[in-house]
Amino acid sequence: MNPKEAIQNLISRMADNAFILGHRNAEWTGIGPTLEEDIAFSSMAQDKIGHAFQLYTLMHKYMGGLSPDDMGFNRTEKEFLCCQFVELYTNDYAYALIRHYLYDHAEAIRYQLLRSSSFRPLADLAKKIAGEIKYHTMHADLWMKKLTLGGNEESKARMQTALNEAWPYALGLFEITEAEESIMQAKVFTGEEDLKSQWMAHILPAVERFGLRIPAYAEPVFGGAKGFHSHWLSPLLEEMTEVFRTDVSTEW
């Protein structure tokens, strides 16, 4: 794969993840556990969609990709490269928090590594949004701590259950695609394996400190980065593009 296609693959995956997870997290707006938490979670969902927008814009501007609107609202399910983890619907806040914790730490490390990317616009973006990502992990860390170490039997049990369910999907965050070699050769990114090992180095001891257990064996849920999605994505895209599709060419 040539470097340009490889970079587009990487940015698409990142942007689609942020976009879909932003949408999922925004589903909690109005029904969060408390007012303040509802506001915080919604605000972070907005941040995620903002990151997606900036990444789509980057692709559009530097690599001739589709416009951000078209990337977001005018593609088919197969064209999305998000991991399956971010597609899953949940009405269990414990699961939402576990996903928030696992995903956002991976994202934080990814952006940290991208600061030294050979693709300058991406490196600049990584530096610019570092502060926003920091708050996301700060938020996730505090909730994890309070619901485990500071929690009761119920909260600990719910967090453990959520972790058990989320773990295989979390491992699916680090899917290797055909673009991987080109990405690493062009020094755009140090690669999913590197990201995964740094993420594990942080997450495993942290989860242990919280008093939770990582499942002994889990099969990573791959496929998303190659356009193979869970049954959750199609209805999500249907709903998300409903207004856009009523009049594709209209100006908002």
Next chain:
Amino acid sequence: MKSLDPRIDKLLQDMPPHPSAYLEGQCWEAYEVFQQPNTGESYSHVGSIHAPDPEFALLFAKEQYGRRSHTANMWVVKSSAIVAFSPDETDIFDTTPEKVYREPSEYNKVRDKIIQWQEKKQNK
């Protein structure tokens, strides 16, 4: 007091006997939030927040009050830690504006003289 509207009655059923009588486990403590717009500037009171503990209070304050315009830093203080005068005591401040002799107006005259001299020096 019973309402003619059964929906109002249903709503009132769950209310605590007195507005400030919080049901157990249903209310967090209140915190006051202060925001510093830019480094070195004063912190000003921007509002209040409910949270289970100080760490959450700070975390929530960031999104409640730091969403728009620039913020350099924030303080959160338990509302119960604030010591203030009671409303019927605030008349102790009534006559303060009349006490003109407390104003540094003479210093203003000195400042004006200094500015005048500086301008004269520049124009030479």
